[in-house]
Amino acid sequence: MSDLTPSTTTVSAQSPTGFLRKDLVQRYSTLVVLVLMFAVFTVTVDKFMTPQNLLNIAQQISMLTIVGAGLTFGFAAKEMDLSVGFSVGLAGVLVPLMLVAGVSLPLALLGGLAAGLAIGAVNAALVTLVGIPSLIATLATGSILFGINFLMTGGRAIYGGLPDTYLWLGQGRVAGIPVLAFFMLAAVAIAWFVMERTIFGRYIYAVGGNQKAAELSGVKVRRYKAAALVVCAVFAVMAGTLLAARLGSGQPNAGERYLLDGLATVFIGMTMLRPGTATVLGTFFGALFIGVINNGLNLMGMDTYIQSIVKGVIILVAVAVVSRSTKLNLL
Amino acid sequence: MEIVLSDITMQFPGTLALDGVTAGFRTDEVHGLIGENGAGKSTLVNILGGSLQPSAGTVQIDGRAVRLASPHDALLQGIAHVSQEGSLVPGLNGAENILLGAEPRVAGAMIRTGALKAEAEALVAKWFPQVRIDLARPVSELPMADRKVIEIVRALRGAARIVILDEPTATLPAREKEQLWGIIRQLPKQGVGVVLISHFLSEIKALSDRITVLRDGRHIRTDPSASMSEHDMVDMMLRRSGGANLRGAAGAAQSTEVVLDVAGWSVGAIEVPQFRLHAGEIVGLIGLTGAGHFGFARSLHNPVGGRCRAMSVAGKPVRPGSVSQMQKAGIALVPDHRMEYALIGEWSVRENLAMVHPSFAGIGGGVLSMQREEAEAQRVMRLLNVKAHSSGQLLKTLSGGNKQKISIGKWLYGAEGRYRVMIFIEPTEGVDIGAKAEIYAEMRRLAASGVGIIIASSDLLEIESVAHRVIPFANQRPGPEIAQSGFSESAFIAAISGVAA
Numbered sequence: 001m002s003d004l005t006p007s008t009t010t011v012s013a014q015s016p017t018g019f020l021r022k023d024l025v026q027r028y029s030t031l032v033v034l035v036l037m038f039a040v041f042t043v044t045v046d047k048f049m050t051p052q053n054l055l056n057i058a059q060q061i062s063m064l065t066i067v068g069a070g071l072t073f074g075f076a077a078k079e080m081d082l083s084v085g086f087s088v089g090l091a092g093v094l095v096p097l098m099l100v101a102g103v104s105l106p107l108a109l110l111g112g113l114a115a116g117l118a119i120g121a122v123n124a125a126l127v128t129l130v131g132i133p134s135l136i137a138t139l140a141t142g143s144i145l146f147g148i149n150f151l152m153t154g155g156r157a158i159y160g161g162l163p164d165t166y167l168w169l170g171q172g173r174v175a176g177i178p179v180l181a182f183f184m185l186a187a188v189a190i191a192w193f194v195m196e197r198t199i200f201g202r203y204i205y206a207v208g209g210n211q212k213a214a215e216l217s218g219v220k221v222r223r224y225k226a227a228a229l230v231v232c233a234v235f236a237v238m239a240g241t242l243l244a245a246r247l248g249s250g251q252p253n254a255g256e257r258y259l260l261d262g263l264a265t266v267f268i269g270m271t272m273l274r275p276g277t278a279t280v281l282g283t284f285f286g287a288l289f290i291g292v293i294n295n296g297l298n299l300m301g302m303d304t305y306i307q308s309i310v311k312g313v314i315i316l317v318a319v320a321v322v323s324r325s326t327k328l329n330l331l
Numbered sequence: 332m333e334i335v336l337s338d339i340t341m342q343f344p345g346t347l348a349l350d351g352v353t354a355g356f357r358t359d360e361v362h363g364l365i366g367e368n369g370a371g372k373s374t375l376v377n378i379l380g381g382s383l384q385p386s387a388g389t390v391q392i393d394g395r396a397v398r399l400a401s402p403h404d405a406l407l408q409g410i411a412h413v414s415q416e417g418s419l420v421p422g423l424n425g426a427e428n429i430l431l432g433a434e435p436r437v438a439g440a441m442i443r444t445g446a447l448k449a450e451a452e453a454l455v456a457k458w459f460p461q462v463r464i465d466l467a468r469p470v471s472e473l474p475m476a477d478r479k480v481i482e483i484v485r486a487l488r489g490a491a492r493i494v495i496l497d498e499p500t501a502t503l504p505a506r507e508k509e510q511l512w513g514i515i516r517q518l519p520k521q522g523v524g525v526v527l528i529s530h531f532l533s534e535i536k537a538l539s540d541r542i543t544v545l546r547d548g549r550h551i552r553t554d555p556s557a558s559m560s561e562h563d564m565v566d567m568m569l570r571r572s573g574g575a576n577l578r579g580a581a582g583a584a585q586s587t588e589v590v591l592d593v594a595g596w597s598v599g600a601i602e603v604p605q606f607r608l609h610a611g612e613i614v615g616l617i618g619l620t621g622a623g624h625f626g627f628a629r630s631l632h633n634p635v636g637g638r639c640r641a642m643s644v645a646g647k648p649v650r651p652g653s654v655s656q657m658q659k660a661g662i663a664l665v666p667d668h669r670m671e672y673a674l675i676g677e678w679s680v681r682e683n684l685a686m687v688h689p690s691f692a693g694i695g696g697g698v699l700s701m702q703r704e705e706a707e708a709q710r711v712m713r714l715l716n717v718k719a720h721s722s723g724q725l726l727k728t729l730s731g732g733n734k735q736k737i738s739i740g741k742w743l744y745g746a747e748g749r750y751r752v753m754i755f756i757e758p759t760e761g762v763d764i765g766a767k768a769e770i771y772a773e774m775r776r777l778a779a780s781g782v783g784i785i786i787a788s789s790d791l792l793e794i795e796s797v798a799h800r801v802i803p804f805a806n807q808r809p810g811p812e813i814a815q816s817g818f819s820e821s822a823f824i825a826a827i828s829g830v831a832a
Contacts, residue, residue: 199689199697206686209675216633216664216672217687217741218655277677 030272030318034289041296048299055178061291062184063088063239063246067258068265068283069191070235075266075278076195077228078208079127079134083142084236084262087119089255090149091240095166096158096250105166109241116237119145120230127229128222134229142259149252159249170245183242187235192280204228205277264290264311267318276322289314332358332393332492332524334379334410339388341374341548346761348374349385352550354543358492358524361515363539363556365532367568367789368620369760370545372528376495379526380412381405411486415497415528419478425466426451429485454484458521459514476507480514493524500534512538530620532561532828544568565619565828569791570820586610588646590751590783591631591662595640598630601807608752608783613774615798616787618827623807625667628754628787632657632664645751658687663742663750665735667757673738676727680719681708683726683737684744691745711740716769732766735759739773753777754785759793771797791823803827 042049067084074081091112098108119141126137172179195201206214207224215221239258244250268289269282290311297307334356341349349371356362356379366372377383378390381399390397392408399405402412419428426448427434435446451466464477473481479499486494496515500508515538518525529535535542535556542559544551544567551567591608601623608614616624630637634651642649644660651657666672674683685692685704692704708722715736719729726737735758742750755774759767774797778784788794794801801813803826810826 197699197701199693199699202682202685202689202699205678206675209677210671212671213673213675213686216654216666218658219686220655274677 026271026275027273030268030289030321031285034285034292037289037292037296041292041299045296045299048296053295053299055176055181057288057291057295058181058184059178059246060295061287062178062180063243064258064261064265064290065184065284065287066187066235066239066242067262068269068287069187069280070232070239071262071266072191072195072269072278072280072283073204073228073231073235074134075270076201076208077204077225078211079225079228080263081123081138081229081232081236082135082259083119083123083138083145084232085255085257085259086142086145086149087116087233087236087255088240088243088258089252090119090145091115091237092244092247092254093149093153093158093250093252095241096162096244097152099163099166100158100161105163108166112237112241113234116234117230119237120233123233124226124229128226138229153250153252155252157249157251158244162245162248166245167248168245170242171248180242180246183238187238188280188284191235195280200224200227209277260315261290261311264315264318267315267322271318271321286318332409334493335391336375336379337389337391339375339378339385339390341371341378341383342386348548349378350548351388352545352548354550354553356493356524356526358522359519360540361519361525361527361538363535363542364526364528364545365535365542365564365568366545369547369789370568371548372545373497374548375545376412376497376526376528379405379493380410380495382412406489406491409490409492410495411489411491411493412495413479413482413486413497413499415499415501417478417482417502419470419482421471422469424469425464425473425477425481428470428481429454429466429488431485433488451484454488455480458484458487459517462514474507475503476510479503479511483514487523491523493526494518495526495528497528498530499527500529500531508534532564532619535564536561546570562825562828566821566824568619569789569824569827586781588781589643590645590781591643593631593639593642596627596630596637596642597639598634598637599626599807601626601630603627603809606802606809608785610751610781610783611778612799613778613784613786613797615794615801616785616804617789617791617794617801617823618804620789622804622827623809624787624802624804625756626807627804627809628756628785629664629666631752631785632662632754658750661749661751663753665739665742665753665755665758667760669734669738670727673741674726674734676725678726679723680712680717680726680729680737681705681722684708684711684722684740687741688745707745711744714743715740715773730763730766731761732763732770735762735766735770736773739770748780750782752783752785754787756787757789758786759788759790767793791820794823795820801826 047053067088071081071084094115095108095112098111099105103111123138123141126132126141127134169179174182195204203214203219203224204227206217206219207221211221240255243254247254265283265286266278268286270276270278272285273279273282293310293314294307297310337353339349339352352371352375354375364372364375374383378385381402381404384400390399397408399408420431429451430447434442435450437443448466455462455464455466459480462480464473464480470478470481483494500511503511515525515527527535527538539556541553542556542564543553544564546568586609588610589607590610593603593606596603596606616628618624633654634657635653637651639651642651644662647660649660670676681704685708689699691707692699694700705722712719712722717733717736717740719733726734729737742753758770762770774784774786786794786797795818799815801818801823803810803813803823805827813822813826
C-alpha cells in the first residue's frame with residue numbers, strides 16, 4: 001500500500017512495458033508540476049525561496065493538511081464529509097468559549113475532541129444506520145453545525161482571556177519552527193501509519209476499493225464506513241482548535257474555507273502516487289500545492305479573488321485527470 | 332423484410348463474444364434466441380439493435396448492406412430493442428412514456444397534454460385493440476405486464492418492423508405472462524417480427540416459429556421450433572463434447588467426516604431440504620441459468636435473508652447469520668465475476684491476497700508487518716504458481732487465470748487448514764486452458780487435505796472432470812444426485828432439463 005516503498009518503485013522501473021511507464025508518468029506528474037511551481041516562484045518572486053517564507057507556508061497549510069488527512073479516510077472508504085468546514089468552525093469557537101468561561105486548557109481540548117466524536121458519530125449513524133448518502137447527510141449536519149455555532153456566539157468573535165499556552169499552540173515556535181508545523185507532521189505521520197500499516201486502514205481502503213468484495217471477504221463494511229466518518233470529524237475539530245489558537249480568537253466564520261480547500265487537497269492528491277485513490281501523502285502534497293499557490297500569488301500581490309479562480313481551475317484540472325484514469329464514484 | 336447478420340465476430344478485450352455467427356430474422360416470425368449466459372445472445376441483439384458494432388461481419392436488409400452505427404440508426408432501419416431491465420420513466424404516466432421524446436408540442440416547447448393522451452391511446456388501440464391499460468396512471472403503479480406492453484408500444488411507435496424482446500417475461504408473475512404471450516404472438520400477423528430472448532425454454536418453444544441456438548459465441552443451429560424438443564435445446568446449449576479433456580485422477584479419497592450439513596435450507600425461492608458435504612469430496616452443482624444452484628452455493632457463504640432448520644460445519648452447529656460468521660465457522664467462497672465480487676483491481680497482488688486475513692501479518696495492536704505480509708504473499712504465489720513480476724504488481728494488470736488464482740489465494744493466505752468448506756462458482760470463467768488445469772489441481776489438492784468442495788458451474792465438462800458426485804438443480808430445487816459412475820454429459824443434460832436420460 002505504501003507508494004514509496006522500494007518494491008513498487010523497482011517494479012515500475014524494471015518493467016519494460018509501456019503501460020507501466022505511462023503509469024509512472026501519471027503517478028508523479030503532479031509532483032513534477034509542484035516542483036516546477038516552486039521553481040517559477042523562486043525565479044519570479046523575490047521573497048519566495050527564503051527559509052522564513054517556507055516556514056510561513058508550512059504554518060499556513062498545517063490546518064488544511066489536518067482537515068485533508070481526515071477527509072482522506074472518508075474518501076478512501078468512498079464517503080464524503082461536507083460538514084468538515086463547519087466542524088472546524090464549531091471547534092474554533094467552542095474551545096475558546098470554554099477557555100473564556102474558565103475551563104482548564106486540557107479539559108477544553110478534550111471538550112473539543114468530544115464534540116468531534118459526537119459530530120462524527122451522528123454523521124456515521126445517518127449514513128450507515130439510516131442509510132442517507134454521506135454527501136447529503138453531511139451537507140445537512142454541516143448546516144446544523146453552522147446554526148449551533150452562531151447560536152453560541154451570536155456571530156461575534158470570541159477573544160480576550162485566552163491562555164498563553166493555548167495561543168502558543170497556534171503561534172509559538174520551537175527552534176524557529178512553528179509549533180503548528182509539528183502538529184501537521186504528527187497528523188500526517190499518524191494518518192499515514194494508520195492507513196498504510198494497520199489492518200484498520202487496510203479495511204477502510206477495501207471498503208472503498210470494492211465494497212462487494214470486502215463484504216464477501218468478511219469485512220464489516222458499515223463499521224469501517226462509520227469509522228472513516230468519525231475520523232473526518234475528529235481531524236476537523238483538531239484543525240479548528242488550532243485555527244482559533246493561531247488567530248488568537250474564535251472566529252465563527254473562519255472554518256468555512258476548509259471544506260472546499262480540504263476537498264481540493266484530496267482531489268489533487270488523488271492524481272498522484274496511486275491515481276484514483278486518496279492517500280495521506282497525496283493529500284499532504286495536495287495541501288502543499290494549494291499552499292504554494294496561495295503564498296506565491298500573495299507575494300506577487302495578486303488579489304484573493306484571483307487566487308480563488310486559480311484554485312477552482314486547479315481543482316477542475318485535478319478532477320479531470322483523475323476521472324480520465326479511473327471512474328470517480330463518490331456518491 | 333429479412334435482416335441477415337453474416338459472419339458476425341465480436342472481439343472484446345480478452346474474450347471472443349461472437350465467432351462468425353450468421354443468423355437471419357424475418358418480419359413474419361417470432362424468432363427465439365437461446366443459449367446459456369455468455370453464449371453471445373446479448374451481444375448479438377446489441378449488434379442488431381445498433382448498440383454495438385461488430386469487429387467483423389456484415390448486416391443486410393433484404394440483400395442491401397446497412398450499417399447500424401447506433402440504436403437510432405437501427406430504429407430508422409425498423410429495428411427496435413426492448414431491453415430486459417425496462418426503460419420506462421417510473422414517475423411518468425403510460426401516455427407520456429409511450430410518446431417520450433416525440434410529444435405533440437405547441438410552439439416547439441410546450442406539450443399538448445390532450446393530444447398526447449389521444450395519440451398514445453390510438454397507438455395502443457392500433458396495435459393491441461384487445462388491451463385495456465390506464466394510460467393516465469404513473470407506470471410505477473401499473474402491473475408488470477402492462478408496463479411491458481407500454482414499452483413495446485413505444486418501440487412500435489416509429490416504423491419498427493422487427494422488435495427485440497430481451498427476457499420480456501422475466502419479471503412477470505405467472506398470470507401476467509399469458510397476457511404478454513398473446514401480444515407477442517400477435518405481432519408477426521401485423522407485420523412486425525419478434526426476436527425473443529428467454530431463459531424459459533417452454534416459453535421459447537410455445538411462442539417461436541424458429542429457434543436459433545448459440546453456445547460459446549458460435550451459431551449451433553437454426554430450425555423451426557416444431558422440430559426441436561426442450562431436451563434438444565438444452566443439449567445444444569450445453570454440450571461441449573470434444574473440447575479439451577482436463578480429467579485428472581479424481582481420486583475418490585473421501586472420508587466419512589461430514590464437513591457441512593444443512594437441513595431445510597431456503598433462500599428466496601430456492602429450497603434445499605437436505606445437503607451434506609464430506610471431507611475430501613468435490614460436489615458439483617449444475618443447472619440451467621436460474622435453476623437455483625448458484626444461488627444455493629452463494630447463500631451458504633452469505634446466508635443473509637435465508638432460513639434453515641439446522642446447519643453444522645465440521646460437526647459444530649452453526650446459526651447462519653452474516654458472511655463473517657460463516658467464515659468463522661469455516662466456509663469460504665471463490666465467487667464468479669471475480670473483479671466485481673472478489674478482487675480490487677487497483678490493489679497490488681499482495682494486498683489482494685491479504686484481504687481476508689490481514690491479521691496474519693499483524694504484530695499486535697492491529698499493526699502490520701510488511702515483511703511478514705510479503706513472505707506469506709510470496710508463499711501463496713508460489714503455491715498457486717501465480718505469474719506476476721512481483722507481489723507489488725497491480726492486480727488489474729494480471730491475466731484472467733492469475734486473477735482467479737489470487738481469488739483462491741485469498742483463502743489460503745494465512746489460513747491454510749482454516750476452511751473446511753470451499754465453494755467455487757464458475758471457477759474457470761475467462762481462464763485460459765493452462766491455468767484451468769492448475770486450478771483443478773489446486774481444488775484436488777485442497778480436497779485431499781480434508782476440505783469439502785462445492786463447485787457450481789455451467790461448464791459440464793468441468794464438472795465431469797473434477798466432481799465426485801453431482802447434484803442437478805431445476806426450478807430452484809435439487810434433483811436426485813448423480814454418482815461418479817453415472818457421469819456423462821447426456822446424463823447431466825437430461826437431469827437439468829428434467830427429462831429421463
